[in-house]
Amino acid sequence: MSGAWAIAKKDMRIYYLKPNIIVSGIMFPLFMFLSFAIGKNAPPGTLIPGLIAITLMFSASSIEPVSIPIERRVKTFERLLSAPISLYSLVSGESLSGFLYSLGIACLPLAIGVIVFHTPIVHALILAISMIFTAFCFATLGTLFAAYPTENVGEVMSMLNTVRLPLIFISGVFIPLSAMPVIGQMIALISPLTYGNDMIEYAYTGKSLFSPLLDIMMLIIFILIFQVTANYLYKKFNE
Amino acid sequence: MKAIEVSHLIKKFGSLTALNDISFSVGEGETFGFLGPNGAGKTTTIRILTGVSRPTSGTATIFGHDVEHDTIAARQSVGIVSENSNVYDDLTAWQNLMFSAELYHVGRKEREEKATELLKKFELYDRSNDKVHGFSKGMKRRLTLAMGMVNSPRLIFLDEPTSGLDVQSNLIIREVVSDLVRAGVTVFLTTHNIEEANVMCDRVAIINKGNIVAIDAPESLKKTIQSVQSIEVAFDRNSTDHLDELSHLPMVNDVRKAGDKFKIFTEFPSEVIDVLVAYAHLHNLKILSITTLGPSLEDVFVRLTGLQRAGDGIHAID
Numbered sequence: 001m002s003g004a005w006a007i008a009k010k011d012m013r014i015y016y017l018k019p020n021i022i023v024s025g026i027m028f029p030l031f032m033f034l035s036f037a038i039g040k041n042a043p044p045g046t047l048i049p050g051l052i053a054i055t056l057m058f059s060a061s062s063i064e065p066v067s068i069p070i071e072r073r074v075k076t077f078e079r080l081l082s083a084p085i086s087l088y089s090l091v092s093g094e095s096l097s098g099f100l101y102s103l104g105i106a107c108l109p110l111a112i113g114v115i116v117f118h119t120p121i122v123h124a125l126i127l128a129i130s131m132i133f134t135a136f137c138f139a140t141l142g143t144l145f146a147a148y149p150t151e152n153v154g155e156v157m158s159m160l161n162t163v164r165l166p167l168i169f170i171s172g173v174f175i176p177l178s179a180m181p182v183i184g185q186m187i188a189l190i191s192p193l194t195y196g197n198d199m200i201e202y203a204y205t206g207k208s209l210f211s212p213l214l215d216i217m218m219l220i221i222f223i224l225i226f227q228v229t230a231n232y233l234y235k236k237f238n239e
Numbered sequence: 240m241k242a243i244e245v246s247h248l249i250k251k252f253g254s255l256t257a258l259n260d261i262s263f264s265v266g267e268g269e270t271f272g273f274l275g276p277n278g279a280g281k282t283t284t285i286r287i288l289t290g291v292s293r294p295t296s297g298t299a300t301i302f303g304h305d306v307e308h309d310t311i312a313a314r315q316s317v318g319i320v321s322e323n324s325n326v327y328d329d330l331t332a333w334q335n336l337m338f339s340a341e342l343y344h345v346g347r348k349e350r351e352e353k354a355t356e357l358l359k360k361f362e363l364y365d366r367s368n369d370k371v372h373g374f375s376k377g378m379k380r381r382l383t384l385a386m387g388m389v390n391s392p393r394l395i396f397l398d399e400p401t402s403g404l405d406v407q408s409n410l411i412i413r414e415v416v417s418d419l420v421r422a423g424v425t426v427f428l429t430t431h432n433i434e435e436a437n438v439m440c441d442r443v444a445i446i447n448k449g450n451i452v453a454i455d456a457p458e459s460l461k462k463t464i465q466s467v468q469s470i471e472v473a474f475d476r477n478s479t480d481h482l483d484e485l486s487h488l489p490m491v492n493d494v495r496k497a498g499d500k501f502k503i504f505t506e507f508p509s510e511v512i513d514v515l516v517a518y519a520h521l522h523n524l525k526i527l528s529i530t531t532l533g534p535s536l537e538d539v540f541v542r543l544t545g546l547q548r549a550g551d552g553i554h555a556i557d
Contacts, residue, residue, distance in 0.1 A: 006341035014329045075325040079386075082289040083342040084314035238291060 003085030007093030008100065015067045016101055020153065024066070025059035026105055032058075036174045045117030049204045050173040051109040053197040056134045057164060060102030061142030064094045065156040068146035081238060091143055091230050098139030106131055119204065126212055127203035133219040134196030140226035141192070147233035167193045172201075177209055192222040240303055242267045242394045242425035243288065248297035250283050250449075257283040259449040260297070265442075267302075267393070270426040272436035272443035272457075276544055280449045281429050285396055288427075290314055301394060315343070318392030322399045322429075324379035328372035332363050332382055335371060336389050343390035350389065357385040361411060377408030384412055394425040401435065413439075437536040447544040460539045468508050469532045472515055473500045475525040488514050500528070 015021055033051045037044065071077035080090055110127075113119035121127055145160045168174065170184060171193035177185055188194045199215040202208035208215070243265040250258040258280045265271040275281050286292035288299055290310040299306045304313035326335050333354060340350035358364040361381040371379060380400070387395055400416065401409045416439065420426060430436050436443050437457045444454040453460055474481070477499050485501055486494040490511050493504040505511045508531045519526050 002344060003342055006338055009341075010327065010330070010338050013334065014327060074328070075321060075323040076327055078291065078321060079319075079325050079339070080342070081291045082314065082319050084311045084344065085342060086311060 001089060001092070003083065004089040004093030004096055007080065007090065008096035011063060011067055011094070011097030012100065015063055015097070018066060021062050021066050021101075024157065025062040025101065026055075026108075029054045029058040032168065043117070045113060045119035048109055048113035048117065048119045049200045050197065052106050052113075052131065053134065053171075053173055053193060053200050054168055055106045055109055056102050056131060056196065057138045057167065057193055059105040060098045060135045060138035061145070061160060061164065063098040063101055063139070064142040064146040065160050066153050067097075068094065068143075069151050069153045069156055072149070073151035087231055087234055088227075091140075091227060091234060094146070095136065095139040095143045095227075098142050099136045102135040102139060103131060106135065121204055122206040123203045127200065129216065130196060130199035130203055130212070133216055133223075134192075134200070137192050137196065137219045137223050137226070140223050140230065144226045144230040144233070147230050147237060149237040167191050170194075171197050172209070173197050192219060195219050195222075240267065241265065241300075242269065242302060243271075243427065244298075244300045245284075245288070246298045248284070248287065248299060249295045250280075250287060250292070251295045256449055258287075258294070261446070261449070261451045262297075263444055263451060263454055265425060265427060267425055268420075268423045269442065270420050270428065270440045272440035273427060273429045273446065274433065274436055274443055274540060275446035279446045279544070281446060282398075284446070285398065285427075285429065289317065289319055289396065315390075316393040318387035318390060318395040320384050320387035320395065320397050320400060322402070324376070324383045326371050326379055326382050326386065329370060331368050331370055332358060332374075333367045335382060335386060339386040340389045345390050353389050353391065354385075357388060360415060361385050362407075375405070376403070377405045380404055381408055381411060384415065388415075388419075392424065394427065395419060396427045396429075398429045399431065400428070402431065433535070433537040433540055443536070445540060445543050452543045453539070457536050461534045461536065464534045464539055464542050468505060468534060470503045470505065470508055470511055470515065471497065471500045471528070471530045471532060472503065473527040473529075474519060475527055477501070481522075485515075485518070488518060490514065502532075 029051070033047070033054060037047050068077060071080070114121075142160065145156055148156055148159065150156060170187050171191045172180075172188060173193065177188055177194070180188065195210065195215040195218040198208045198210050199212050202212055202215075241264045245264065246262050248258050248261045249256070261280070261284070273281055273284065283292065287294050288301065288306060290306045290313060293307055301313040302316055306313045327338070330338065336354040336357065337350060340353065345353065355364070358367050361384065363378060363381060363385070366374070366378070371382065374382065384400065397416065400412050404412070416426065426439075428436060428440060440457060442454065442456050443460065445452050453463075477496075479496060481501065482494055482496060485491060485503060488511070490505050490507045491503055492506070495502045503511060503515070512529065512531070515529065516526065518524075
């Protein structure tokens, strides 16, 4: 795993402060959240779990769709592909940088909730676990989309956003799942954000649609699916 | 043990056959040139040897490790210097070297010592902590080579190492490559600079349209086309008008203008010298210099790849 860690460190140094990553990972979820939160009668503090969930999703999945096409263009990606590390380590290393970035960024809404709105956290440990699994799941999703063999960041981002944006509406972040029609609830089951958001909601309120254990299991299943598919696609597209 | 052993390698992209059953081996400590026109299959071969791409059939091993099934072990003792200077512009020279060393699992103390040594060797030590985006093309190329050597490889792939570089970078790189050869490192050199291959390589392979058309020592290859001998002559008035007339002289196969000289290809150099002296006398020209030349590696390359010369360059026949 030393190769994976080396890749993650490299990404941290190069990409964390790139403007398009800041826009996609921080500004995008913030404005998205504000556009839904303003005008709602609910106290702002109750919206913190949803804000954490979408911040995790956007920031975790924003690093690789930017870094990998750029590295393809400047041919540094070839350096990673020809290094004595497994493809699994390469994919994990890429995901690791998105994961760590996301955890750092998600601490902002968490801190705002605690300091500004005094939002109580019922299960702190569950909150930490939910953030870790949600962040890793979406970091892997970002790495999966970045497997698409293009040197154009915009192409990957467009494809990714066609998946990320609908997830906000079908995962119970702004509209509670119980308030959604049956078909919506069915679709919500195939969204990883549903389980991440559900677990974060549980950590804050003690109430959730599913048990935290089921949420974790579902997130692990999504991580495995994304990781295995990413491995396959990176292998396939290198031919 | 052979450094590289390639056996019946075939690579197809759909209906296109990029490599058509090629076989060759490279001994440990050998400097091996891999020449061919664009699209001949050089890059495909290197991508397979470095485990980036998989062959359709056939095998390739690096120090006995199969590149397809034992990829990581095969890559571990290899250094790769790609044609593009693929360094990270947003990292410093030092960080680039550290990253490369970490990918090759070089221990902290060893990688710091090696990086210091390489930065000094490539005359980049003073710029160690500068971000690479301010470096010149030559400096980036030197750093790329340093990154390829940071794991002290037993085999190094050099893809166009000196192409388009300034004189200083060119000299440094050639000196370092000579040091590698002296230290017993196997060098797999891909270059368009045929003279560079002629001077540096123990053996060269010429690949064309996915087939290896020749593989031997440069001097042995030259002997196969002794008919391509030439005479370089400089007159006091080197008008291009002479080109047509010289090409029609007896026993002359071809004439090219090379700078302030004419290069005349013939199978009978001593007889053609007499003809040239007579020609000069007839046209009231003074011969400033006249030299007979054996076939060059470039002549071998042109003959075997079916390329044709245009001016001073070599161009593919469409």
